[in-house]
Amino acid sequence: MIRIEKTLYTLLFLCFFSQLTLAQETITPKLIWAVNKVDLGTVLEEQGPQLAEFQFTHTQDSLFFIETVVTDCGCTTVEYTQDTLQVGESGVLQVSFDPSSGAGLFSRMIIVKGNLFGVQDTLYIEGNAIPRASDPAGTYRTRKGDLGFRLSKVNVGEVFTNQPKLKQVEVYNFGKTPFYKDSLQFAGPEYIQFSQLTDSIMPNDRGLLQVLYDGKLKNDLGYFEDQVSLNWKDSTTFIQLDVLADVFEYYAPFAKDDLNLVPQLVIDPKEKDLKTIKANAIQVVNVVLNNRGKQVLEIKKVQGNCECLKLELPKTTLEAGESILLKVVFDPKGRQGIDQRNIYIFTNDPLNPVQLFLLKSRVE
Missing domain, CATH: 2.60.40.10 (Immunoglobulins)
Structure with missing residues (x-):
């Protein structure tokens, strides 16, 4: 009797195992x-x-x-x-x-x-x-030659160094001459390229241009504004466009266990309120930059959002645990009212490659 029960248990186990194996196989991508x-x-x-x-x-x-x-x-x-x-x-x-x-x-x-x-x-x-524009003149307000644009500048947005960014630009032909794709000529920096997506842009019709922005070729980080030129060989239209972009370094994902090994930038303080200041009084603020990681921290760039800022660093590499002072000199001349200055710090900290320091004040 005991031997029969053991045999039955064995058969049931084998059936269950077979069904489990079959179930596991069914989730395999087909x-x-x-x-x-x-x-x-x-x-x-x-x-x-x-x-x-x-x-x-x-x-x-x-x-x-x-x-x-x-x-x-x-x-x-x-x-x-x-x-x-x-x-x-x-x-x-x-x-x-x-x-x-x-x-x-x-x-x-x-x-x-x-x-x-x-x-x-x-x-x-x-x-x-x-959709089609019911009022082309009101929709494409920025005129450059015979072409109308929705906006005066082309904003590519965020661009990372691991792959080029593509941006489509809608245009309207207010002229009497078509713009053909194969006749487009472009002049600008090597990291920006323009092309025409639609084969032709006929009179009183729309078309698409495309801008390619290569952050790796740019070989710099931060906010940029570049000017490019476009003309078509069979047209008298010659236009200049301003291209805006924010370029950031790309860092591949890493294991959670490596979080304490990689470089880590810590800013102290992250913002400073100067309260009420005089327009003729230059302000100096020192900001502590500390590397909390176990690898060398590289400060690749420090960028302010105004020519009124002067930024000084004693060095651009920090060993593990090392700290330095970033000297921020703010000249409020010509300003009035509530003011905020942004200072961006670009490093090889893969978790936070761009960090922001805010300088606030009220200028009298």
Whole structure:
């Protein structure tokens, strides 16, 4: 009797273990997607539907086919590979997005269900849809030659040194001559490049320009404003644009256990209120910079937001536990009322590579 019970327990255990193993196998990814998100960028309504393509590979021994695809918006339609795939074979799913469905930033979700248990993958398309302008003259107020811009300057925003930043710029042609993509000529610093995305910008119509800003080529950190020139060979239009960017050093993620090993900048104090001061009285403030980490801290740059600031450092490298004084000289001449000065400190502290010191005052 005891032997029979042991046999039954053994069989039950083996069945349970087999089911557990099978359950573990079902969560193994069966489709490998090249990407699961596509950024369509800036999309003009008159450009019509935009396509995003997703490629996938079937990785399991079982035969596979897509059963259904569900989207979260009627603005998207989907076409996909209908074939039954064997292991190692690939397929394609194409999503068409209609930009006339709405305006502004969008993020659409696509759910892919397969015939195999556990196959339900989620894909995304995103971008910025811009509807037609009912009043071009009022919308594109900044005129540069025959081209109209929404804003007077191109703000690229934050740029990191690990990869170039792309920014689309919408323009309107108020002239009588088309602007063709292959005739665009650009002059500016090597870390900025301009291109025309639309093949042509016809009279009384819109188009898209694109600026590429390479933070690594810039080889500097902080806020910058550069001027570039654009002209088209078959047009008399010659324009100058100001390009704004904030360039930051990129640091790859690191293990939590290494937090106390890397350089760590500590600022004391983080802000200073001078209270009420006279416009003819130069102010001097000393700020302590301390390296709390166990590796050498490198101060790569100290930048103020005003020419009224003079910043002095005795050195730019700090050993573990070392402190130095940052001397801040503020000349309030020509200022009046509540004032705030920002001083940015760029270091190789991977957790906080840019830190801010605030200098506040009320100038009489």
